[in-house]
Amino acid sequence: MRPQSLFPLFCPVDSLPGIGPRLAKLFEKLTGPHVADLLWHLPSGLVDRSFRPTVAEAPSGRIATLVVTVESHEPSTAPRRPYRIRCRDHTGFLTLVFFHARQDWLERAFPVGEVRVVSGTVEHFNGEAQMTHPDRHGTLEELEGIEGIEAVYPLTAGLTPKVVARAVSRALERAPDLPEWIEPSVFRQRRWPSWKEALTIVHSPESEADLHLDRPARQRLAYDEMLANQLALSLVRASMRKLKGRSVAGDGSLRARIMPSLPFALTGAQERSLKEITADMAEPARMLRLLQGDVGSGKTIVALLAMLNAVETGAQAAIMAPTEILARQHFASIEPLLASIGIRAGLLTGRDKGKSRKAVLEDLAAGEIKIIVGTHALFQEDVVFQDLALAVIDEQHRFGVHQRLELAAKGRAVDVLVMTATPIPRTLTLTAYGDMDVSRLDEKPPGRQPVDTRVLPLARMEDVVMGVERAMRGGAKVYWICPLVAESETSDLAAAEERHLHLSQIFGERVGLVHGKMKAAQKDAVMEGFAEGNIDLLVSTTVVEVGVNVPEATVMVIEHAERFGLAQLHQLRGRVGRGSGASTCLLLYGSPLSETARARLEIMRQTEDGFRIAEEDLRLRGAGELLGTRQSGLPEFRVADLTAHADLLPVARDDARLILETDPELQSKRGEALRTLLYLFERDAQVRTLRSG
Known part of the structure; x- marks a missing residue:
């Protein structure tokens, strides 16, 4: 259950005053469906409305806040002509210009003879000052609220700066005081503000410097998000470790027979990775390992030898690819090698129908097919293995975690090897795959030309x-x-x-x-x-x-x-x-x-070094755009910036590990606060693993 203290933040965004169904849809698109999403929608700039000259002193092109008396209204006389309101102070005249505005609304907002405050960009036309569509306006009593420094937020079509700023301000009013979850020594050493204080500071910048990513308040919120990310991954990893595994250790006979047929001798990196994988498979705990290999580094061969390790024990293995082309290609490259040592491979994709599909399913269930290559079709209910011991998932970023689990559920205590040909910078490997052990293929097979x-x-x-x-x-x-x-x-x-x-x-x-x-x-x-x-x-x-x-x-x-x-x-x-x-x-x-x-x-x-290229990509573009986080399965950070806050990630990772060593069920006072943190960043699924574990 989500802690009660967070209930106000996880109400729908239209529970805030002034946000009806139409605006709620736009906010959902811009920030997300909950009030909490507005808290993470941080300012991208600021507008200084503190400059308060007289009308005569107001320079062109600068934002100024002016106090004027309304003289007269000049309604539009033709469709394309603007509505003008003539105002003055003791030094000169100012014309307010409005296009497509309603006359009754303008007459109520700017009554003739009354003093009004207007703030916006001043321009000069025919020697006289004018302001088109003032950004802010109000009575003299409202001057203090208008003339300060104003945060500017990213927008979407249909939402004005004023509406977004007001919604964020109302969301902030709902932010409760929460118990501190940061480890006390880190908190003291960094001199960070409390969570609520940090939120208030980042949403009310007083200068351009306050928007910088290295400010204490911004760092604190970034660390909160990274800690939630690392703790969630550590919990998944711990729950995987708790699941009953089985030792899968072949005798090496099939691998020895297939080695002479391989096109190249294994590289040092392939040998090293294979050793790590087989050691993991031999352990009684379940394996969850990422094999990261640059383009053409020979991941498929490593996966094939790992699958043969499972087959040597009498079990089966599966390799799943994101597309049909890729599945057929894997099959075409490994099937002849397996046939040469008398091991039967099968192929199952969405295109396989009728009798041929039925035959593959029957042979798989009977254990005749030892290694199956397939696409998402492997998830289907009627796909039954006699004894699946290893699932290899190619191009992991095309699949979600739940799909990984679905395939693993097809057998008893299945080991999982995940492969990606997308070199990922070390910081991103930590944030996306912190629940896995990582093997890296950083050499190319001999004979490959640059x-x-x-x-x-x-x-x-x-x-x-x-x-x-x-x-x-x-x-x-x-x-x-x-x-x-x-x-x-x-x-x-x-x-x-x-x-x-x-x-x-x-x-x-x-x-x-x-x-x-x-x-x-x-x-x-x-x-x-x-x-x-x-x-x-x-x-x-x-x-x-x-x-x-x-x-x-x-x-x-x-x-x-x-x-x-x-x-x-x-x-x-x-x-x-x-x-x-x-x-x-x-x-x-x-x-x-x-x-x-x-x-x-x-x-x-x-x-051509993919790992160097990935680090450069992260430096040049930032993590948000790298690989396109939405398609890649990489976590999207709302507050943390992986390039600017990279030094905080190892701190968060070490802290998460320490927490789970000393308080694996998060039962202590700090553990309770950390549960709140996980819910705050919507890591509810990981909190549930504590109960199901």
Whole structure:
């Protein structure tokens, strides 16, 4: 149960006065559905309304707060003409200008003969001062509330600054005094304010400096969020450890037989990771391990050997991929290797129907199929294993935690190995995968050639097309990446469909097209044509980013490369350089280039180290945009900024570990306060694990 002290904060946002159903929808879009969400909606700037000149002294272009007497109203005489209100003080005249305003409302707000306070940007027109749509206005008694420093909040269409500021202020009134959850020595050493005090400070900045991320109040709130994140992950990890596991330790016989068939000897990183995985599997506790490998670092081989470890004990293993293309590709690469040592593999995707699907399900339930490769189809109720011991999940960020658990529930005490080809900076690994042990593949298999990366302006398009033609004459396959599917009115990006048409006029039927709006079967057919058939030039949106393996592809052209994030450019470049031939990646950019875009393209030119690229991406863009947190399954922080507050994360992690060592059920006085913290940041599910554990 959520603590009673938080009830006022978890009421719907329309429980605040002045917010009806229409505004509630807009607030939900901007901040979230609860009053608490408004507390995390922090100011992005401020407006200083303390400048109070006379009308004659008010300069053009500056915000000023003026005290004037209303002289007369001049209603609009034509639809496009503004409504004017003439005012004065002892030094001169000021005209207030309103477009599309209601006369009855203006007459009530500005009665003739009365003194009014107006605040806004002053302009001069025909030598006389005017103010169009004052930001704030009121009576002389309201002067104090108008002339101070005002926080400016991010907005969405339909919400005005005044409405958002008022809603935040009302949410703050509901914020209770909460018991302190920060460890006393950290609290004293950092000289942080209390939680409620910190909230009040960040929402009432008095200078630009108060908006900085390193201010004590902002740091304190960032630490609260990081502590909630680390404590939640530690709780998940502890509850996984509590679950009954089983020791899975094969005798190495199948692995020894398959080793001679592998294309390369294992790298040091593969050997190390494999040792960590098999040691985990041998433990009586359940394994939950992340295998992080850069593009082409050989994760699939490591996963295959881990699955054989399970098969050696008489059990089964499953590998789940996010797309059908990827699942079929995994199957195509591991099935012949397994067949050579007499182990049967199966494939199950959404496309498999009828008799063939029924046969796979029967053989899986009977234990005839030892290793199954599949997509989300593996979750379906009628998929039954004889004895599933290891679940491998590829491209973890495409799946939620609950899907991970669903697959693990298909067996008894299943070990879980999660893989990602997206190199993630260490700070983000902590925030997203703190509940897992991490193995890193940071070496490439021998024989992999570096990719020659060049940066060119779009103006050299003709030269690029000629270069592509030469490469295709020499037998190369070429990727051509465009950022959008169809030309939209709001964008000048090259559309994939248009580029496909243009290149088809030059190369005819050798050009294929793949984009996210195509049906899976259509996409697969084109990809197959590119991998094995007569398609030599594949025009595509970023759907080819993850996993697709075409060793003959040696040229990658990325149009408008400046519009992509570093992690995405690195993933795309990883589609070439997978065979033994020399490969090239051409990054085409549109001018003018921003400083950040220039820096990104320069890093791509300098290095192929995905981990270095990920750290640079985090530095240049901040965590919010990195990998696009919504799609990537990475946590979205509301207050903490992982670049500015990175030093607080290890402190939060160590504190979370210490808490769970000394008070695993969070029963102490501080433990109770920490439960409140978890509920405050909506980590309710993790609190529930305390009870279910």
